[in-house]
Amino acid sequence: MTTLQIGLSVLCLLAAVQLGVLIARDVRPGRITYAGLALLEAGLVAQLVVGLAMVFDDHRGVSVASYVGYLLAAMVIVPLAAGWAWAERTRSGTAVLLVGVLVVPFLFVRLHDIWAAHV
Amino acid sequence: MSERTSGSAFGSTGVGFGRVLVFVYGIFALSATGRSTVQLATKAPEAPVPYALSAFAAVVYVVATWALATGRRALALAAVGIELVGVLVVGVVSVIWSEHFEDATVWSDFGSGYGYVPLVLPVVGLWWVLRGSR
Numbered sequence: 371m372t373t374l375q376i377g378l379s380v381l382c383l384l385a386a387v388q389l390g391v392l393i394a395r396d397v398r399p400g401r402i403t404y405a406g407l408a409l410l411e412a413g414l415v416a417q418l419v420v421g422l423a424m425v426f427d428d429h430r431g432v433s434v435a436s437y438v439g440y441l442l443a444a445m446v447i448v449p450l451a452a453g454w455a456w457a458e459r460t461r462s463g464t465a466v467l468l469v470g471v472l473v474v475p476f477l478f479v480r481l482h483d484i485w486a487a488h489v
Numbered sequence: 490m491s492e493r494t495s496g497s498a499f500g501s502t503g504v505g506f507g508r509v510l511v512f513v514y515g516i517f518a519l520s521a522t523g524r525s526t527v528q529l530a531t532k533a534p535e536a537p538v539p540y541a542l543s544a545f546a547a548v549v550y551v552v553a554t555w556a557l558a559t560g561r562r563a564l565a566l567a568a569v570g571i572e573l574v575g576v577l578v579v580g581v582v583s584v585i586w587s588e589h590f591e592d593a594t595v596w597s598d599f600g601s602g603y604g605y606v607p608l609v610l611p612v613v614g615l616w617w618v619l620r621g622s623r
Contacts (some may be wrong), residue, residue, distance in 0.1 A: 435527045443519070451512065460509040465509045473516060476604075 375478040378413045382409045382471045383456065385410065389468040393461045402434040403467075407448055408472070421481070444477040449463065501617055503558040503563055510617055513610060514554040517603075521595050522546035528592070536591035542579055543594045549575060550595075553614065565618050573611035576600055582610070 371379070385406050392399055421441040425434055451470025455463035503511050525543035533540055549572050556565035580599035583590045593602050600607030 425514065433527070433531070435531065439523050439527065443523070447516075450515075454512050454515075458504065460505065462505050462508050466504075466512045469509060469512055469516075 371416075371478055371482050372420075373481070374413065374417055375459050376411060377415065379475045381479060382474045383408050383412065385471045389464055389471065393468065396461050399460060399464055399467065401404050407452065407467070407471075410474070411445075411448050414448065416476070417441065418445045424485075431487045432485060433442055433487070440477050440481050440484065443476065444481070447473055447477070458465065482486055501560045502556075502562060503560055507557060507617060510614060511554060511558045513606070514550060514557060514614070517607070517610070518547065518550035518554045518593070521550050524595070531545035538589050539592050539594040539597065542575075542596065546572075546575060546595045557614070557618075560617055565614070569611050569618060572607075573615065576607050576611060 385403070387466070388403060389399070392403070418441045421437065425432065425437050429437075448470050451467050455466040457463075458466065503506075521543060525540060526573075528536075528540040528543055537576045545560060549568055553565060553568035556568055576596045576599060579594060579596035583594075583597040590597055595603060595607055599605060
């Protein structure tokens with residue numbers, strides 16, 4: 371994985387732990403959580419830009435459609451989770467955010483695997 | 490639970506824990522749709538059986554997501570039931586007749602490519618839909 375992906379995965383993990391604590395204590399996410407998610411989202415947008423630059427440069431052997439698809443999925447998942455959680459101000463809403471941040475590292479693994487076909 | 494005191498059946502599978510479930514189903518609906526679209530558009534002749542199954546799984550996930558989100562219990566039950574049968578049958582078949590599975594589907598090897606979530610999800614889905622109908 372790239373340095374950016376590793377850094378963002380650590381951020382996802384930290385966010386997941388914090389969200390898990392919030393769910394356990396039945397507390398709604400506050401400013402710190404949303405700041406963390408905003409930072410994560412900024413990193414995911416940066417990853418999209420970097421990834422697009424890579425894929426439109428030399429991409430022999432790499433499935434462009436899949437790669438761009440996963441890049442876009444990684445960028446939209448957190449905002450989608452936040453939007454979907456917004457209407458559910460209970461610990462279930464917090465759990466939606468938790469699912470969202472846990473999915474991101476899996477998308478990174480897929481991106482890594484797809485790029486591994488690069489020759 | 491407080492979210493079930495409204496007395497309205499509409500949307501009752503899509504609130505509370507159901508909101509988490511709908512989100513997870515939505516992820517699978519999107520990923521299965523994306524995956525099968527790419528597979529069928531770019532390399533359909535290479536592995537027709539798994540790619541057709543991927544497309545079928547995508548439809549099932551889309552229907553299940555929509556039914557759960559809008560509180561259509563009967564439809565949700567049918568879709569989640571088909572999903573459970575699908576992941577079990579495809580799981581068994583993909584292990585026994587692996588030569589017909591040139592490429593993976595969501596349900597191959599009981600969903601091992603997705604951390605076995607496709608196997609657990611319909612069980613949780615059935616529990617959620619049946620529990621709320623009592």
